[in-house]
Amino acid sequence: MPVDNRRITVPENTTCYNLFTKSKSFKNRCEHFINTSGKRPDGRKAEEHRKIFLQMNVVTQAKGSAYIEVGKTKVIVSVFDPRGIPNNSDYKQNGELYCEFKYAPFSCTKRRLHQQDSEEKQKSLIMKRSLESAVCRHEFPNFQVDIYALVLENDGSTLSAAITAAGIALAQAGIPMYDIITAAEFGYQDGTYVLDPTSQEERICSVTMQENNDSANEFKPQGIIILSMLLTHQQVSGFHANGNLRLSDVNNSFDVISRATADIANLVKKNLVKQVIKNVQENAIKK
Amino acid sequence: MKIQVRLATQRVDPSVAINYRSPKIFTPGEVITVQDEFMRGHGTYEEDGYLKSSVAGVKQQVNKLISVRPLKSRYNGEIGDVVVGRITEVQQKRWKVDTNSRLDSVLLLSSVNLPGGELRRRCAEDEHMMREYLQEGDLISAEVQNVHSDGSLSLHTRSLKYGKLSQGVLVKVFPSLIKRSKTHFHNLPVGISIILGNNGFIWICPPINNEEDNVGGFVQNLEEVIPRTERETIGRLRNCILALAQSKMLLYDTSILYAFEESLKYSVSELLIPESMVDVAMSTQHRINMLEND
């Protein structure tokens, strides 16, 4: 791996102290996943999304920017002006998007390095694929738009928050778009599902557990699905699933997630309109 | 749902040469003959009074001119050749065309027939309209007008039979597999037209109607749906040509037609299986041999 020698790095071979504390066993934690009254540890119902806070124009230097809070998850996304694609001589009919998804070093329980690791690269790619079909790329041929997403605090569902925020930032930057894009995340473990999982729930959903009976090769279905939707066009612009899911699980979960994206889309619309009104009023006062 | 996973041990040898003596193959640097009485042609060089080969290939001798023709090469254009090419770039007053030769070929705005007749004057507006006529990615058939000293070709489409190609399939083979003949445009009796470009690009398309409709050849009919029977014939021809090319057999109207007839015992998708490809090539070779012996 290339080393960035302008930075002072921490020793690589450190381990998080949490491993040495006596935590509850995994089984125990799973049982508390959803308690008998159908409530999750933070008091939400299974199909309940966390409260969202949105703010635009947080980075003054960027063309468009958005800040999103979903529960404790905090993400800043900034979008910059289109510029010529570097190191490219061919004519490209469609403009390009460049996405960078990054966890701040202090955002997770384990410290993140400054360099993008493979998980972050993968998430950047998913983000790029999802946003590509929302942007009218043919309107800026041979140009690329840079989108940077920085996670300040990770409490699960970071990627969907980043995609939603990127959609707002793009709209706010005046990049032509077909539709508003919103995303939601969905976790599934052994018959119970949760919308908008926290990082704790994400961890539980990403472990495959064996069935209790004798056959060793039977595993319980589990997984995480990220979906981004263009609401008015009723199009899925991004779909990413991970884990061990039956086709029927995916089918059943789809309605729940798409409903969540629709709810978020309404919120986003309201905010964008509010922002425009605010701008108009400010201009009026100046005059 | 057809899925076939084969083992490498089941690989078949595509060669169809039976009792056939292969000619001597020269390798680069090999002495061909003493220089004295011979002339140096393509693929050869002269050193210490000897004529040596500069490519791997077979010797060709025309009177005193000795040249070595490489087994596998890009297309070396000659004036009058029919080629099929793809537009790669639109420039000032010219198009760049990929014709499988070493350098991109050039099609000048002045060497195409613009819609509205041959005697039409070319004006500045035409220059702005160039992308309307031909844009990047479009396929054309053309004739080689001139070969420049660096080997690049300039093309022309000043005949109604040349121009932009509409719906159909492009197959790419080695240029050396195309047999030179009087005409490279064939309306096969199976109801399909085929253009055997000298550059190894073969265009298979539904029959081209009488040439009157073909005004300058800048129209593509995107609405027309090719009927199923024609589509099957096109697919079969495509797979037959690939089968012949895999067995390194010369491609011309008769060989393609024979292969087509021999292939009828297979379904079109079965022609993707190596065994049936070799079988078709074998039977075609057999029929050609019979024809030659008669």
Add this chain to the structure above:
Amino acid sequence: MSLCEAEKTFILHGVEENFRIDGREREDYRPMEVEIGIISHAFGSARLRLANTDVLVAVKIEVDTPYPEKPSQGKLDFFVDCSANATPDFEGRGGEDLATGISNSLSDAYRSSKAFDLKKLCIMKGQKCWKLLVDILLLECGGNLYDAVSLAVKAALWNTRVPGVKSVGIDGKNVELNVSERLNDCVPLDVSGAPVMVTVCKIGEYCVVDPSAAEEKCSSAALVVAVSQGNITTVLQGSAGSLHPTTLMDSLGLGVEVANQLNIALMETLQSAPPHFDVGFLK
């Protein structure tokens, strides 16, 4: 490679007719060829050729210490090398994005313990484990990379033999490992759950599998579905483009169905392979 509108239209109508340009139906694969055990220095290897796509996979095994978070699991890493031999576009850093895309999708697909049980690679909890390094070399690119790569990886893992461990002991701080040198002691890996990926391309209103390079150019969206024993382990988007929800579900269904068939076909072929044969790269 670029295509003109008329060629695209021809392909599109062909897909609608369920008769593609090479005569295949929408759910047909081109014949592919697989060969195992061709790299002598690797613990397992495979080469897969699907039309013009050619993939070579070799598995190396090393002894390593497990991650502190997962003390009882071995390690499995994928490395994709887009050789400039395949196309000049890969020269320099050209193939890097494609390479990380493929290797990430593979590690996602193999993450679930249903797909591949890493616990079997543990030698001694918290101390020693096997690390499988799967190197994937793209020798030629002719479309449908994900499918070809996943099949080649599965074949290579099927071919892999893990050295047998005679005894493990702890001497003070050091772990003493005694590994058998005899070939007979080697253990094959269990790859029954190793995922198979299927790229489902949407062309016009229909979905096709195993797209050729030209068909990939015509597709409006592509979905890669990794399937392990009938269950979906990973879904990702192969290219930019959006889908209607019903199309999405249909193509997932199609992907699962095709992947199951593909898995059966591959396993049958691998089981019929004679133990020692060498064909090599002659083609």
